[in-house]
Amino acid sequence: MPQPKELDPYANPRAFYGAELRRLREAAGLSQNQLGEQVFCSGTYIGLFEAAERRPQLELSSALDELLGSGEHLQRLCLLARKSKVAGYFADAAELQQRAASIAEYSSMVVPGLLQTESYARALTRAAHPFAAQGVIEDHVRTRMERGRLLDSPTAPVLWVVIHEAALLVTVGGDAVMAEQLTYLAEQSASRPRVVTQVLPFSAGAHPFLDTSVTLMYFDDAPPAVYTEGAYSGQLVEDSPLVDQFCSAYDLARASALSPETSLSLIKSAAKGHTTDAHLT
Template identity: 70%
Template sequence: MPQPNDLDPYTDPRSFYGSELRRLREAGGHSQEQLGERVFCSGAYIGQLEGATRRPQLDLSKMLDGVLGSGEHLQRLCRLARKSKVAEYFADAADLQQRATAISQFGSMLVPGLLQTEGYARALTCGAHPFAAQSVIEGHVSTRMERAELLDSPTAPVFWVIVHEAMLRVPVGGRAVMHGQLTHLLKAAHARPHVVLQVMPFSAGPHPFLNTNVSLMDFTDEPPVVYTEGSYTGQLVEEPALVAQFRSAYDLARAAALSPEASLALIESAAKDYTTHDHHT
C-alpha cells in the first residue's frame, strides 16, 4: 500500500484528498487511530484514505470536516474523488476489485462483468437502459471492457466464479451473441489458470444466493469485503460477522455446484446448442 509521504497529491483527486486529510489530521494533533475513533472508523481506514487506496465517503467526509474544523473542504474534495466511469453504487466495489488478491463471485442469471464479451455486455446494457442514447450505451460497454483487462494484468486476482445454469439458458443478445459468450467463458477458463468456473445446476435446488449476485473480495493487507448487487443498486458489506456468513454460504454453493470439469462440459454443450437450432428455455 502506498504510504501518504510517497504520494504525489496532484496525481488525481483521490491522492489530493488523502494528502489534505493527512495535513489536517496532523495539524490537529491527531493520530490515525485517534481520528478514527472520533469518526467511528478504524485508524487503518484513515490510513487507507490518506494513502488513496480507498474512495472517500461523503458522510464520513462530513464528520471529518466537523472534527478537523475544515468547513466543507473534505466534502468538496470527496465529490471530486468519487467521480467514476461506472455507476455510483458500483464504484467502490470496482475500485476494490483492482486491489483484490482473490474474488469469489456468484452470478444468478448473468455472466459476471469481468468475463463478458462486448456483444453480451452491449445486449445487457441496452436491456437495462432501453431509452439511453447509443453513445451512452457504447460508453458503458467500453468501460466494462476496460475493467475486464484486470484478468490479464500481472497482478490479476484468483477469480472463482459460480454461475447458475439459468445463465446458460437465457438468450441474451440472440444465438450468435450467446455462442460467442459461452465460447469466451471456455477460453477464459482454459487460458487463465487463475480463473475457475463452476455451474450451479437446476437440480441443486434453492440456496442462499438464488436471487442475488455476490462477490467476496480478499486482500493482502485489508479485511475481506462482500459486494451484493441487484437491479440499479449495490451494497458493500464490511461487517466481519456478515462477511463470514456470506463466505460460509459461498462455500456451500461451491460444494453444491458441478465440478470445474463437469461445468466446462455443460457450458460447451450449451454453446453448441446455440449454433445448431433455436434455443428454448
Template identity: 65%
Template sequence: MAGTSFPNPATWCPATFRHMPQPKELDPYTNPRAFYGCELRRLREAAGLSQEQLGERVFCSGSYIGQFESANRRPQIDMSRVFDQLFGSGEHLERLCRLAGKSKVADYFADAAELEQRATAINEFAPMVIPGMLQTPAYARALTKSVQRFAPNEVVEQHVTTRMERAQLLTGSDRPLFWAILHEASLRVPLGGPMAMHDQLMHLVEMARIHPHIILQVLPFSGGAHPFLNTMVSLMQFADAPPVVYTEGSYTGQLVDEPALVADFQSSYDLARAVALSPEASLALIESAAKEHAADEHRT
C-alpha cells in the same frame, strides 16, 4: 462537537482497510483523490491531531484515516462533512470529495471495483447473467441496453468499454484467482441473440481452458434451491486485510465486511461449490449450451 450528528460508522468504516499498507509520500497533483488526501492531512496536522486522534473524534480507526490521506480509499461525503465541521473548513473537503469520488462505474459499485484490483482471490456466484469480467462486448452491450433501456448509445458504449477494462484484471500480471459458479439459467437466457450467446459461452470455455487461475462451475437446475438464487455475490480475499463480500441486485449493491456475515456467505458459497458440476463437466455443459444457441440461430 457536542450535539453533532455523525453518520453510522458501520456504513463507512469497514474493517477491511484497517491493516492495508500506506505509502509514505503523496503527490497532491497526481489526481483529485490525492489532492483530497493531502488536504485532509494538512487540516489534520494544522489542528494538531494524529491520525488516531482524528479517528477517535469521528469514531473511526486511525489507519482508516490514513487510507483517505494516502488516496487508497475513495472519500466519503458523510465523513467529509464531519471533517469540515471539525476543522471549520466550510465545505472544502465535501467539494473535493465530490470531485475525487467520480468513477466510471455506478456509485454503489465503485468501492467494490477498487477492491477487485487488490484482491488475491475472487469467488463469484452468478444467478442469471455472466459475471462482468467474463463478458464479451456484444453480451455486455445487450445487458446494458436491457438495464438502461433509454440511455443514449454513447452512454451504453462507455459502460461496455469500462467493463472490458475491468476484464483486463484477469489477464494482468497481478491477476487474482477467479472462481465463478454460474447458475445454469445464465447459460440459457438469450441476451443479445443466439450468436451473441454462442460467442459469449465459447469465450467462457476459452478463458477457463487457457488460464488455469480461472475456474468455472455450473450449478445445474437439478441443484434445486440455494440462498444465492436471486443475488449476485462476490467474495474477495486479500493478502493483508480481512475478506469482504459484495452483493448486487438491480440498480443497487452492498459491501459486507461483518465477519459473521462474511462467514455465512462463505458457507453458502462452499455449499454451491459442492452441489455444482465439476469444472470439466461444467465446461462441457457450457459448450453444449453454446452449440444449442448456434443451432437456434440457424433455425431462425
C-alpha cells in the same frame, strides 16, 4: 496500517484529498488511530484514505469535517475524488477489484462482467437501459470491457466464479451472441489457470444466493469485502460479521456446484446448443 507516504497532492483529486486529510489530522495533533476512533473506523482505514488507496466516503468526510473544524472542505474534495466512469453505486467495488488478491463471484442469471464478451455486454446494457441513446450504451460497454482487462494483468487476482445453470440458458442478445459468449467463457476457464468456473445446476435447488449476484473480494493487506448488485443498484458490505455470513453462504454454493471439469463440459454443450439454434433461425 499504511504508513504515511509523500504524495504529490496535485497528482489527482484522491491524492489531494489524502494530503489534505493528513494535513488536517496532524494539525489537530491526532494519530491515525486516534482520528479513526473518533469517527468510528479504524486507523488503518484513515491510513488508506491518506495514502490515496481508497476512494473517500461522503458520510465519513462529513464527520471528519465536523471533527477537524474544516467546514465542508473534505466533503467537496470527496465529490471530486469519487468521480468514476462506472455507476456510482459500483465505483467503490470496481476499485477494490483492482486491489484484490482473489475474487469470488456468484451470478444467478448472467455471465459475470469480467468474463463477458462485447456483444453480450451490449445486449445486457441495452436491456437494462432500453431508452438510452446508443452513445450512452457504448460508453457502458467500453467501460465494462476495460474492466475485463484486469485478468490480463501480471498481478491478476484469482477469479472463482459460480454461475447458475440458468445463465447458460437465458438467451441474451440472440443465440449467436450466446454461443459466442459461452464459447468465450469456456475458453477463459480452460486457458487461464487463475480462473475457475463452476456451474450450480438446477438440481441443487434453493440456496442463499438464489435471487442475487454477489462478489466477494479478498486482500493481502485488508479484511475481505462483499458487493451485492441488482438491476439498478448495488451495495458494498464491509461489516465483518455480515461478510463472514456471505463467505459461508458462498462456500455452500461452491460445494453444491458441479466440478470445474463437469462445468466446462456443460458450458461447451450449452454453447453448441445456442450455435445450432442460431443456424436454425
